[in-house]
Amino acid sequence: MDKVTTEQKIISAADNLFTQKGYAATKTREIADEAGVNLALLNYYFGSKENLYKKVVQEKFRMLLGAIGPLLSDEKVSLEDKIRSITDNYTKLLLENEELPIFIINELTVNKELFKDITENARVVAQPVIDNQLKERNIEMSAADLIVNTLGLTMFPFVAKPLIVSSGLVKEEEFVGFVSERREKILEWIIKTTK
Amino acid sequence: MDKVTTEQKIISAADNLFTQKGYAATKTREIADEAGVNLALLNYYFGSKENLYKKVVQEKFRMLLGAIGPLLSDEKVSLEDKIRSITDNYTKLLLENEELPIFIINELTVNKELFKDITENARVVAQPVIDNQLKERNIEMSAADLIVNTLGLTMFPFVAKPLIVSSGLVKEEEFVGFVSERREKILEWIIKTTK
């Protein structure tokens, strides 16, 4: 009873190809082939390549922001828990979607126009809350630095994976272990930097 | 006496467009237009679009690796000086070439084939040296973590700039100040994490 609709087949194929090769390098005929579907059906169901792309991008954005967005601005969540949430949620998410940050960042750079409507709704209002929490505990670091450091230590290995692996710093087969072990260390590191 | 050769005009235009929009989205006619040069001259001087692209990529790679490569494996350079060199050199380099890391990382992901010959010559052999320096000073951190942390804290703001700015964490006009101030703090942070 597994009825995969034509729309789903197309979305899934488009997802694979767009995240792998980017917007411009992905051809509509490729998507149709990978989906095992007639070319004209892309336009029948989604109108245009650009529209199909936006569908994929919006979903990726939700994944990336939904993983931490609400948590950060919650006053009842302690600083430690926030940091732990970021590292835990993102390490888990990115292990399952290694291509996610590169795709988001690159397409955000290359296709700025296509993203405007999405990013305008994504403003994080967490800064004042975190600034307060830092002040209460007499930590002199800014919220921006704290968040960027936590995100950087967590996400950078995934973003720079091709660089890290090709330079021999971490071998491909060690990568999962490498980032998994970091997950536990990052909270300790971050706490040390605030003292 | 400023004779800019046709080759230079083409390379410069190609550099701009490739780093801005990636390989597939950049059209040869665009490059010719931006260079103010006849379309056929791209092939006359560089043979093909792919060849022209490789010229640009190799130069970018040299910039990114040349900035720290030799330093890291030098036993006479202390750990502190290595970290300081990474943050200083990269902050300076990336302030002048903000698009560099995204370009390298993305094209390394999307156009793996085009990079094989380049990356194979780029192996960093710094790990054993740094591991020794860490052991001598009774620091329990691994070389991989130390390098990834230092690179991450330094480069991540540039890599994730579109994300950081569009989320409102740091405003566009504050960005230069933000990364400049981080440059001095990163060494302190890194040292704290090793204690």
Add this chain to the structure above:
DNA sequence: AAATGATTTAAACAGTTGTTTAAAAAATAA
């Protein structure tokens, strides 16, 4: 000045691109 080579040009080439069309097939409703 004439001859030779390097550079530049406009035009054309063959293949690819995203999209549309009109007819066929399949699914649903009457």
Add this chain to the structure above:
DNA sequence: TTATTTTTTAAACAACTGTTTAAATCATTT
């Protein structure tokens, strides 16, 4: 069943792609 709508198909479309051609222009050498 027949009628109607939805889905799928093969073919065509016009525009765009990277590249090549052959002639024109320019610079250099004899």
